[in-house]
Structures are given as structure tokens and as C-alpha cells.
Amino acid sequence: MAISTGSPIASRTRRPLTPDSIFRRVLVGLFVVLMVVFILGPLLWLGVRAFAGNWTYPNLLPDDWTLRWWQVVVNDGALGIAVQNSLFFAPLTVLVSAIICLPAAYAFARFDFPGRRFFLISLFATNAFPKMGLFVTLAALFYALNLMNTILGILVVHVLGTVVFMTWIPAAAFAAVPRNLEEAARDAGASKLRVFASVTLPMALPGIIVAAVMSFLASFDEAQGTYLVGAPAFMTMPTQMYSLVLNYPTQVAAVFSILLAIPSVALMLAAHKHILGGQLAEGFQIK
Amino acid sequence: MTIHEPLTGPLTNTTKPGTAASGGGLTVRGLRKVLGGRTIIDNLDLSVKEGELVSLLGPSGCGKTTTLRMIAGFLEPDSGSIEVEGQEVSHLGAENRPSAMVFQNYALWPHMTVAKNVGFPLKLRKMSKAEIKERVESVLELVSLLHHKDSKPARISGGEQQRVALARALVQEPKLLLLDEPLSNLDAKLRVKVREDIRKIQQELGITTVIVTHDQEEAMSMSDRIAVMNAGKIEQYSTPEALYARPETEFVATFIGSMNRIEGSLNNGLITEGPDILGIRPEDVILADTPFPGAVPATVERVVPRGHFQEVYVRRADAQLRSFVSGALMQPGRQTYAGIRKAMTFRDGRLVAEAGAAL
Numbered sequence: 001m002a003i004s005t006g007s008p009i010a011s012r013t014r015r016p017l018t019p020d021s022i023f024r025r026v027l028v029g030l031f032v033v034l035m036v037v038f039i040l041g042p043l044l045w046l047g048v049r050a051f052a053g054n055w056t057y058p059n060l061l062p063d064d065w066t067l068r069w070w071q072v073v074v075n076d077g078a079l080g081i082a083v084q085n086s087l088f089f090a091p092l093t094v095l096v097s098a099i100i101c102l103p104a105a106y107a108f109a110r111f112d113f114p115g116r117r118f119f120l121i122s123l124f125a126t127n128a129f130p131k132m133g134l135f136v137t138l139a140a141l142f143y144a145l146n147l148m149n150t151i152l153g154i155l156v157v158h159v160l161g162t163v164v165f166m167t168w169i170p171a172a173a174f175a176a177v178p179r180n181l182e183e184a185a186r187d188a189g190a191s192k193l194r195v196f197a198s199v200t201l202p203m204a205l206p207g208i209i210v211a212a213v214m215s216f217l218a219s220f221d222e223a224q225g226t227y228l229v230g231a232p233a234f235m236t237m238p239t240q241m242y243s244l245v246l247n248y249p250t251q252v253a254a255v256f257s258i259l260l261a262i263p264s265v266a267l268m269l270a271a272h273k274h275i276l277g278g279q280l281a282e283g284f285q286i287k
Numbered sequence: 288m289t290i291h292e293p294l295t296g297p298l299t300n301t302t303k304p305g306t307a308a309s310g311g312g313l314t315v316r317g318l319r320k321v322l323g324g325r326t327i328i329d330n331l332d333l334s335v336k337e338g339e340l341v342s343l344l345g346p347s348g349c350g351k352t353t354t355l356r357m358i359a360g361f362l363e364p365d366s367g368s369i370e371v372e373g374q375e376v377s378h379l380g381a382e383n384r385p386s387a388m389v390f391q392n393y394a395l396w397p398h399m400t401v402a403k404n405v406g407f408p409l410k411l412r413k414m415s416k417a418e419i420k421e422r423v424e425s426v427l428e429l430v431s432l433l434h435h436k437d438s439k440p441a442r443i444s445g446g447e448q449q450r451v452a453l454a455r456a457l458v459q460e461p462k463l464l465l466l467d468e469p470l471s472n473l474d475a476k477l478r479v480k481v482r483e484d485i486r487k488i489q490q491e492l493g494i495t496t497v498i499v500t501h502d503q504e505e506a507m508s509m510s511d512r513i514a515v516m517n518a519g520k521i522e523q524y525s526t527p528e529a530l531y532a533r534p535e536t537e538f539v540a541t542f543i544g545s546m547n548r549i550e551g552s553l554n555n556g557l558i559t560e561g562p563d564i565l566g567i568r569p570e571d572v573i574l575a576d577t578p579f580p581g582a583v584p585a586t587v588e589r590v591v592p593r594g595h596f597q598e599v600y601v602r603r604a605d606a607q608l609r610s611f612v613s614g615a616l617m618q619p620g621r622q623t624y625a626g627i628r629k630a631m632t633f634r635d636g637r638l639v640a641e642a643g644a645a646l
Contacts, residue, residue, distance in 0.1 A: 183361055184394035186381040188408035188459065198407070202398045 049254035069251040079256065082240035086220055089236060090263075093158040093219035094212050100159065101166035102208065106200075108167065109174035120171075123164050134160075135225045142229060149233040157225035162215035169214070173207025174200065213271045217264050311337030311372050312495045313358070313463055318367035320353055327353045329519045331367070335512075338493040340486065342506035345516035346542070351499045352467060354516075358497065359465050360384045372462050387461035391468040393452040395440035401451050402427070402436040408459045426458045429488060446477045453485065457492070464489070464496040470505060482509055503543050507531070515539050533641070537633040540566045547572065549606050553630045556581030558605040563639070566631040572610035573626045574599065574617075582626035590617050601625045 049055075050069060052062035073079050107113070108120055126134065138157065139148065147153035177200050185195040201208075223238035231239055237260050244253045313335040320328040328350045335341045343351040356362040358369055360381030369377040376384045387408075395404050402423050409419045427433045430450040435443050440451065449469065456464055469485065470478045486509050489496050500506050506513045507527040514524045515538070523535045534540035541548065546568055552561035575582065585601040585608075592598075599610045599617055603625055610625065617623075632640040 178392075178394070180390050180392060180394040181396055183381065184388070184390060184396070184455075185407070186361075187359060187386075187388045188455070189382045189411040190407075191382060194411065199396055203396075 046254050046257055049251055050258055052251060069249070069255045072248070072252050073255045073259070078235065079240060079244075082235045082237045083259065085234055086237040087263075089154060089158055089226075090216050090219040092155060093162060094215045096155060097159045097162040097166045097215050098208075098212065101163060102170055105167045105170035106174050106196075108171040120168075123167055126160055127164055131224055135228045138225070139228050148229060151234070154226055154230045154234055154236075157229050158219040158222055161218050161222055161225070165211045165214040165218065169211040170204060170208045173204035173211075176207070177203045209271055213267050216267060220260075220263060312339060313497065314368075314370040315354075315358065316368045316370075318354065318357060318369070319365045320350075320357060320362065321365055322353075327519055328357070328364075331519070331521060333514060333521065333524070335495055335497060337372075337495050339511045340489055340496040340498065340509060342498045342500055342510040342513045343516055344500055344503060344506040344513050344542075347501060349516040350519040351501075351516050355388075355465055355467055355497060355499045358463070359386055359388045385461060386463035386465055387456035387459045388465040388467065389449075389452045389456050389469050391471060393440075393448045393472075395448055395451055395455075397440055400437050400439055401432065401443070404440065404451060405455045405458050408455065422458055426454045429457065430454045430484070446473055446481060449473060449481060450484070453488070457488070457494075462495065464494045466496065466498045468499055468501070470500070470502070478505070485509070507543070515542060517542075533638070534566075534631070535638050537564055537566065537636045537638075540631060540633070540638075545569050545609075545611075547606075547609050551606070552632060553627065556627055557583065558627075562634075564633040566633060567608065567627055568629070569598070569609045569611040571628040571630070572601075572608045573628055574601065574610055574612055575624050575626075578624050579626060582624035585623050585625035587617050587619050587621040587623060589619060592616060 048062065051065050051067065053064035053066040053068070055062040108116060135157070138160075142148045142153050142156075147156065181199050181203070182195050185199045186192070190198060221238055222236075223242065226234070226236050227239045227242065230236070235243075237256070241253065241256060241260070244256055313333070315331060315333040318328055318331040318333075319326070331350075331354060333341075333354075343354060345351050353362060357364045357377075360376070360379060360383075364377060367377070368375055371385050374385070376386075396407070399407065402420075405426060406419045406423045409422055414422075424433060424436070427436055430453055432443075432447060432450050432454065435447060435451075440448055443451070449472070453469075466485070470482055473481055482505055498506070498509065507530075510527060512524060512526055513530055515522045515530065517538050523530060523539045525533075530539060530543050534543060537548075540546050546566045549558055549565045549567070550561070550563075551558045551565055552563050553559075553565060558565065573579075573582070574585070578584075583603045583605070585603045587599055588602050588607070589600040590597055591600075593611075596611050596613045597616060599612050601608050601610060601623065608625060608627075629641070631638055
């Protein structure tokens, strides 16, 4: 966690502790404690819970440890199918969303067409209204189009949730590619398509990857719309969570939560390494 | 606007002296560009002989970069023709023109190594890997950067990036090399070295070259000829020597070098009232302790040491003059004699007379 303790400056110059700096330290300390309690706390509880047998009230640790709940999840066919469904929909959503949104992002970044700003802002529309309201009206439309309980229907819901990321972030990334670099490639003899493939796309890639990761996670975590459109024919991991929390002991939900978090954490780590280690961080001589 | 052939001095370094402008090199005729309702370039003609290095020199906003971008193919002219080695190119895109450009901020691709950057134009020409490697290495050797071939552009210094950009242009063996303010991002010391390097390589390879610059010293020291631009037009197109010694317009005289600009006219060494503009180079203001023909008593008002010379402001009865003097530093208040060796007279901005007082 990148929490600055606020002290590097103070320690470098070795200033005496003034009331002001003490106050600042207390404030930072308080912030750290809050972060630990509210972010790490639940995660820690989740981790312990997944391996807990009986856990009675005043005890800080469970009374006994067990792998039984993992067995339940692994052996339960419905849960396995949910994992499969999630791993099917999330990559497909990213792919479809990329095919639809990346050309749009490039157009927003590079061409000035009438209504450009209007379209760019209106992409936020799906996020401006309460999600449930959108999904209810969407469901009405889907009934008419026979899209309820279909893969296509769920895909539409998932892609809708990713449009903003997949357009805005890559658009910013495309716009940040200096025109000079594209002109230099054209001057070297590259066709417009080749310029895009060899210069624009590689340079915008970190931004596109961020957008893809966020879209993947959005699709992976999408529950409300999937439940409304897909249940019971297509249960994904988040929608299965709902029934788990209601029907199973909390330990099973804990195990499932951890499983649900694995792809997200893995993706975050991979993206983190790629983005911070990539050329974006190197800083180049372009004005 | 017509091209002014050089007034004095033979052209040096042309590989084929006397080549008609339409044969080799670059010929621009009647170039025009209007951007946002403003005429940026107005009916511009320019011819560059094969192997010649020409600078487009002018203040910012004079249209020099616009001209270069039209020659390179990044900007479409509203009218006019651009011929490179006799071939009309104005309808071609930048990728199909026989010119290569070095950008002001180098425009190196940060995700490719130095060797990949330089090799990219060859890769596009579908050359074999072995041939690309050989050509890239020989051109990197030319700009003495072979040791950096596997570095990313962000890891090398500004001067080195500049040379990579030059190598990337040279490797294409262009018929026309275009440089857009190539030295403006370098510090003063490095600038002198790199400009000598560029000139040396250009002469070795005999490439027809056009450089855009706002730095008159840079243009004077590198170019065979200089086109001084102002408000979308070429004011004068001559050799550096001619540009300094015989500026055709007041703008050129002011822009190139330094000048005492005084309203009036020169009569027997004295400045009298008149409608014209007098231009007197500071080195043509002679100071001496004893009277000499054409000299007038003067008082030293201000002295600015400039290292190898000093800039002396003297007050004569008729005007204040600035003079470049070498020797021991003068003191303000000192009585001296000041004479004008040579003066240019401008009427409506154009040179009408050159007068040398008998000294």
C-alpha cells in the first residue's frame, strides 16, 4: 500500500517536532489504522473464515480448522458451472467491448466530427442512472426481443457496463500519442494502417490494457443485470454468491469470495507490473 | 515573389554546379496556404540546387515551418507545385515522397530501440534482416552512436537523440533532407558541435537539404544560401555573406546581425533629417581619440563588455550610435571622435542606396 507517512521531508531536513508536524503524523497514523481496519480487516476475516470449523463468539480465532468448505465448493456442480460461466463471459465481454469501443475511442481521439463532445459525454448515461432501473427497462426490451436467458442478452448487459472504460481510457491513450511520432512513421514510408499498427497502437497499449482489465473485472463482478437477464439458466460467480449467502453456511460464501477474488488480484498484479514497468513510466522527450 | 539569385560569391559545395533548378534538387513554385482564413504562405517560390544546404530563416509565425511541412507532405498546399529532382510530389502523401525529415523534438519512437528506430524505414521497404542490420550499423557509425544501438531513446541524451533522428532520416538515402529547428532543444555548446556535424555529414553525402531555423547565427554558419522569410514571403534569398553585406530590405538588415536604425540621411558623414531610414552596422561606426576625416566629436555614454569586443554607445551632435570596438575597455564620459564608414539607406523598407563616407 502506497501510504506516505508524511515524514520523508521532515526526516531529511531534521526539523524539530512542531505541534503542526505532530498533528500531521497523528492524522496519517489514524488514516493508516482506518485503512487496515476497513480494507485488510474484512479480507483477513474472510481468509480465516474460509478455513474455520466452529467459531464461537469471544474467541479471536476459530475453535478448529477444516478444508470441508473448499470441498463443498469444488464438489458442488452448480458452483463449478458458475465459475465456468464467469470465465466464459468475462473474456468474451472484453473482446466484444474492444471490437466495438476501440475504433470509437480512436475516432474520439483523432477526428473532430460533429457531435463529438455530445457522444463522449453521453457514454456516461449508462452510469448516470441507478443500474437497477436501467436493467428493468432493459429486461422489458429483452422480453420483446427474446433475449432473456440467452448468452447474447447477458453479453449485452456486460458490454454495456464496460463501454465507458473501453472508450474513455483508450481515447485518452490514443490522444496522448504525439502526432509527431505518427508523422515520423509516415515520413519513413508507412501507410496509415501501418502507422497505427507500429506506432499508435503500441504506444496506447498500456491505456488499452488498463481499460481491458477494468472491463474484465466489471464483467466478472457484474451481478444485478446478469441475475435479472440470465438467472436461472446462466449463473455466474457473483450471481451464485447471492444464493450461497442465503442457502449455505457463511464459510462457503467466504471460500467462494476468495475464488472470486483470485482472477481480479492476478490481473491487477499483472497489469501493475506491465504499466508501471512499461514505457509509460520512462518518460520521453516529447512535448 | 521571385527568387533572388545570389548577388556575390560563388556557390560552394554544389555537387553539380550550374545544374538547372528544374533538374536536381528542389523546386517550389507558387506555393500558397491559407489556414483559418489567414494567408500563411503567399505565392512562394524557392529553388534549391542539388547538394545545396538552404536555410529558411525567419521569426516565429513567418511561415517557415508551414513551408517545410508542405514540402514534407504533412500539409496540403492550396496551390503551387513542389518538385523533387524534377518529379512533381505535391499530390503524394508523406510516405511516398523521396524526402526524409528530422523533427524538432526528434520524434523517436519510445517503444523501439535506437537500432529499431533507424531500421524502421528499411523494414517498410521490405529489405532483408541482414541488409537492414548492415545499413543501420553503418549509418549509426556515421553519427557515432553504434554503442547505443540497443538503448531505448529515453535512455540517451538529447544530443544523441538528435543524432538518432538524423540517422533515421539518412538511412532512407533521401533525395531531400528536411530539418525542422534541429538544434533548438540542445544547449548552446552542443548546438555548435551538432551543427558542424550535420554540415559535415551533409557535405560528405551531398544531400540536398532544407533547414528551418529562427537562429540567424545557425543559418549563417551552416548554409550555402539562406531564404529570409517574413509574413509568408521570402524577403531575400542569398548567400550568408551577401545577406549580411547587402540586405535588400530593412527587415533583412535588422534580422541578420545588428544595426543602428536612424531616421534621416547621411551627408558628408553627418546625419541630417530626412524621410529615409539609415542602417549602420555597429562595426562601421569607427571611434578614435584623434580627429579623422568624416569624424565628429562624441561622448561615450555606455559600455557593454561582450568578451572579445565591447559594445559602446556614443552620443554625437546628430545621433546616438552603437559601435563594436575591440581593445581596452572604454570609460563612460570619455571624449572621442566617431565616424560612419558605411551606411545603408532604406526607403519604404527596401534598400535604395549604400553610402560609404570617405575615411
